[in-house]
Amino acid sequence: MSEEAQAAPEPLKGLKTWSHLAGNRRRPSEYEVVSTNLHYHMDNQDNPWELDPNIPMAKWYRKYRNESPLKCDDWDAFRDPDQIIYRTYNILQDGQENYVQGLFDQMNDRGYDQMLQPEWMPVLAKLYTPGRYLFHALQLGSAYIHQMAPASTITNCATYQTADSLRWMTHTAYRTKELSNGFSGEGFGENERNIWENDPAWQGFRELAEKALIAWDWAESFVAINLVLKPAVEECLLVQLGDAGRHNGDTLLGLLNQAQMRDAERHRRWSTALVKMALETEGNKAVLQALLDKWVPLGDAAINAYCSAIPDSPDAAADAKEAVSNFRQSLGLN
Amino acid sequence: MAKLKREEWYDLTRATNWTPKYVTEEELFPEEMSGSRGIPAEVWETYDEPYKVVYSEYVETQREKDAGAYSVKAALERSQYVENADPGWVSTMVAHYGAIPLAEYAASTAEARMARFAKAPGNRNMAVFGMMDENRHGQIQLYFPHAYTKLSRQWDWASKAYHTNEWAAIAARSFFDDAMMTRDSVAVSIMLTFAFETGFTNMQFLGLAADAAQAGDHTFASLISSIQTDESRHAQQGGPSLKILIANGKKEEAQTMVDAAIWRAWKLFSALTGPAMDYYTPMEHRSQSFKEFMEEWIIAQFERQLIDLGLDKPWYWDILIRDLDITHHGMHMGIWYWRPTVWWNPAAGFGPKEREWLEEKYPGWNETFGECADVIVDNLLNGRPELTGPETLPTVCNMCQLPIVGVPGSKWDVKDYQLEYEGRLYHFGSEVDKWCFEIDPERYKGHLNFIDRFLAGHVQPPDLMGGLQYMGLAPGEMGDDAHGYEWVKAYSQPKTDAA
Ligand SMILES: [Fe+2]
Ligand SMILES: [Fe+2]
Numbered sequence: 001m002s003e004e005a006q007a008a009p010e011p012l013k014g015l016k017t018w019s020h021l022a023g024n025r026r027r028p029s030e031y032e033v034v035s036t037n038l039h040y041h042m043d044n045q046d047n048p049w050e051l052d053p054n055i056p057m058a059k060w061y062r063k064y065r066n067e068s069p070l071k072c073d074d075w076d077a078f079r080d081p082d083q084i085i086y087r088t089y090n091i092l093q094d095g096q097e098n099y100v101q102g103l104f105d106q107m108n109d110r111g112y113d114q115m116l117q118p119e120w121m122p123v124l125a126k127l128y129t130p131g132r133y134l135f136h137a138l139q140l141g142s143a144y145i146h147q148m149a150p151a152s153t154i155t156n157c158a159t160y161q162t163a164d165s166l167r168w169m170t171h172t173a174y175r176t177k178e179l180s181n182g183f184s185g186e187g188f189g190e191n192e193r194n195i196w197e198n199d200p201a202w203q204g205f206r207e208l209a210e211k212a213l214i215a216w217d218w219a220e221s222f223v224a225i226n227l228v229l230k231p232a233v234e235e236c237l238l239v240q241l242g243d244a245g246r247h248n249g250d251t252l253l254g255l256l257n258q259a260q261m262r263d264a265e266r267h268r269r270w271s272t273a274l275v276k277m278a279l280e281t282e283g284n285k286a287v288l289q290a291l292l293d294k295w296v297p298l299g300d301a302a303i304n305a306y307c308s309a310i311p312d313s314p315d316a317a318a319d320a321k322e323a324v325s326n327f328r329q330s331l332g333l334n
Numbered sequence: 335m336a337k338l339k340r341e342e343w344y345d346l347t348r349a350t351n352w353t354p355k356y357v358t359e360e361e362l363f364p365e366e367m368s369g370s371r372g373i374p375a376e377v378w379e380t381y382d383e384p385y386k387v388v389y390s391e392y393v394e395t396q397r398e399k400d401a402g403a404y405s406v407k408a409a410l411e412r413s414q415y416v417e418n419a420d421p422g423w424v425s426t427m428v429a430h431y432g433a434i435p436l437a438e439y440a441a442s443t444a445e446a447r448m449a450r451f452a453k454a455p456g457n458r459n460m461a462v463f464g465m466m467d468e469n470r471h472g473q474i475q476l477y478f479p480h481a482y483t484k485l486s487r488q489w490d491w492a493s494k495a496y497h498t499n500e501w502a503a504i505a506a507r508s509f510f511d512d513a514m515m516t517r518d519s520v521a522v523s524i525m526l527t528f529a530f531e532t533g534f535t536n537m538q539f540l541g542l543a544a545d546a547a548q549a550g551d552h553t554f555a556s557l558i559s560s561i562q563t564d565e566s567r568h569a570q571q572g573g574p575s576l577k578i579l580i581a582n583g584k585k586e587e588a589q590t591m592v593d594a595a596i597w598r599a600w601k602l603f604s605a606l607t608g609p610a611m612d613y614y615t616p617m618e619h620r621s622q623s624f625k626e627f628m629e630e631w632i633i634a635q636f637e638r639q640l641i642d643l644g645l646d647k648p649w650y651w652d653i654l655i656r657d658l659d660i661t662h663h664g665m666h667m668g669i670w671y672w673r674p675t676v677w678w679n680p681a682a683g684f685g686p687k688e689r690e691w692l693e694e695k696y697p698g699w700n701e702t703f704g705e706c707a708d709v710i711v712d713n714l715l716n717g718r719p720e721l722t723g724p725e726t727l728p729t730v731c732n733m734c735q736l737p738i739v740g741v742p743g744s745k746w747d748v749k750d751y752q753l754e755y756e757g758r759l760y761h762f763g764s765e766v767d768k769w770c771f772e773i774d775p776e777r778y779k780g781h782l783n784f785i786d787r788f789l790a791g792h793v794q795p796p797d798l799m800g801g802l803q804y805m806g807l808a809p810g811e812m813g814d815d816a817h818g819y820e821w822v823k824a825y826s827q828p829k830t831d832a833a
Contacts, residue, residue, distance in 0.1 A: 012810030034473035040496035057516035177343035
């Protein structure tokens with residue numbers, strides 16, 4: 001309309017995709033179209049928000065995200081190896097939930113809980129149902145990684161991980177109620193908080209979880225939760241306890257934990273990809289290793305305390321520690 | 335299908351607070367993030383979310399919703415609706431997609447703030463679903479417009495707008511950063527979910543959906559009404575927080591948060607949604623006027639919810655009701671006049687027939703805003719289009735980041751409300767914008783609005799071209815009249831009895 005516009009260079013034409021993806025050689029996938037480059041608050045590193053630069057939340061994001069010791073020129077280059085988007089997440093997890101809910105119902109129809117061995121009930125009361133609190137801690141920690149991650153593609157992985165953690169917590173709550181309906185004397189649905197807060201089996205995990213939840217630097221939070229706490233929880237509460245369940249006639253626990261482990265494996269895939277990308281930047285290996293040196297002893301202590309309480313499983317702690325260590329070694333870290 | 339009914343075991347999913355031992359409770363839930371306001375955790379545990387849902391129900395319902403919205407899109411792709419739609423409607427969509435998806439995606443993080451830091455376990459769980467919902471809203475509203483990027487570079491702004499210093503993008507960030515990104519979790523539940531989502535998402539998602547259905551844009555209509563079903567669920571997180579605050583002697587603080595959020599939302603909507611509904615959307619497809627939508631969803635429905643909860647009408651309610659006849663018209667005139675500075679093509683929307691509609695919906699429009707339209711029409715008819723474009727800078731409000739507007743013409747009442755604070759002079763578009771600043775000057779005092787930046791030399795060269803560059807707008811992106819000034823022809827014909 002104006003003279004300026006007429007004198008201006010050739011008008012920009014439409015593109016096949018977003019301008020920020022147009023330089024890529026490959027046609028973008030649906031995943032890339034909807035997941036990349038969404039954190040506008042990463043643009044101005046000095047002031048993330050359109051407000052006074054010194055409000056508390058600006059300081060928080062500068063200190064714990066922008067000035068994190070873990071560096072990368074282009075966090076937005078991160079890609080989830082599973083390329084999960086919201087639409088596919090619900091398809092995937094609705095299918096998974098159909099499976100788990102089907103298991104619950106089939107077992108319920110057969111009077112499953114009544115057939116469990118009486119000696120196994122105190123083990124469930126002590127080592128299974130209080131896990132609700134620990135799974136909830138994973139939910140909290142994952143939600144923190146979501147809000148502090150420096151790229152939307154990382155945030156998304158943490159988003160679905162948060163929902164998965166809620167999923168595990170919800171399964172535990174459901175089973176707790178079923179068990180409390182069948183066995184009134186074991187304290188199901190009543191004693192979990194007390195056990196979580198006081199039983200020695202849980203105190204290692206409680207210490208690790210509480211401390212990991214206040215590791216505010218986003219990279220430290222990622223290391224403490226995704227490389228130490230979560231793998232330890234998964235190896236102990238899902239793998240080792242599930243295994244003990246199978247040996248004690250609790251097939252359902254084994255199957256349920258196996259189903260949840262599929263989520264955990266997905267979380268480890270994105271964690272692996274993120275570490276791999278981070279390691280391409282010089283200096284990051286030392287940063288990550290130092291963080292692991294700080295957190296792994298708490299992880300190992302948590303594993304020892306929990307696994308030593310699993311009956312008839314003398315190798316549980318060693319197996320769990322070997323598994324978490326193998327995972328970290330697969331990342332090129334110890 | 336589960337054997338146990340949800341209500342039998344639901345409470346166990348929110349029995350998740352414990353007393354920390356290895357860190358303190360204040361460390362685990364820092365006040366600046368949690369915002370418990372001295373109310374103990376046991377009280378927050380009484381938070382009772384009115385809408386209850388568990389994980390398995392969530393993924394099933396949401397899978398079905400997405401299947402619906404995506405299949406409507408797929409089925410209608412061949413019809414080439416957008417390619418053939420009225421350019422005014424296309425502008426509504428382009429403006430919407432630039433303003434909404436990245437804010438929705440950011441809202442996911444505000445939800446994550448509650449999911450991590452709320453002391454109320456029920457709030458933490460519901461916020462996980464809210465976080466997932468907003469992840470959906472960001473993604474689906476990027477996926478749909480992406481199909482049109484080849485039509486014009488303006489569609490690129492669905493992904494680009496929030497990354498720029500375009501003035502409307504600054505205004506949108508200013509509101510969303512203030513109301514949802516930089517607040518503690520209790521404030522998020524009140525300012526984002528209660529104040530903004532309960533009231534204003536209805537405007538954007540149901541109001542526009544009604545217009546879209548009338549315009550035959552069934553893809554857009556089904557998309558945004560599907561989004562609203564999520565909003566109406568997760569918007570319910572604020573109510574229980576308000577109840578707890580009110581019961582614990584914090585009514586005044588709660589009221590202030592609600593009042594500030596509603597006013598700031600209103601101002602943003604007056605610039606983005608008002609013009610789209612009353613000027614861009616072709617007249618025959620307008621289901622109601624912007625004012626009628628505001629009266630229905632904000633003035634009537636939302637006011638009732640405030641009263642039901644034990645809050646009062648905001649102190650400025652009469653000002654708001656008066657401004658329903660003014661602000662968005664002023665914004666529209668400004669945006670059309672400054673059209674190269676937006677990423678969409680504003681439709682003028684004041685041809686002879688449209689003016690009849692405007693006069694009917696807003697009696698007195700012809701005497702006020704109509705006078706601006708008359709000048710524009712005269713200049714266009716007399717071959718002086720350069721007089722219908724920007725030359726000077728408007729005054730911009732230091733709160734809402736929008737031009738200061740008011741009634742033009744013979745009833746001129748445009749006023750700059752000023753405040754000097756710590757030696758700096760601030761300008762506000764209204765008494766209420768100024769009040770928002772005065773509640774908490776520390777939140778805003780160091781921020782520069784577009785004009786401040788211009789005066790501080792951030793815009794180089796300091797002229798229109800420099801300004802457009804600063805805003806990230808190149809030819810092909812910057813707006814122009816949606817209908818290529820075709821509508822002016824109706825004025826050169828023998829006069830109808832319009833104005
Ligand atoms: Fe949303
Ligand atoms: Fe929302």
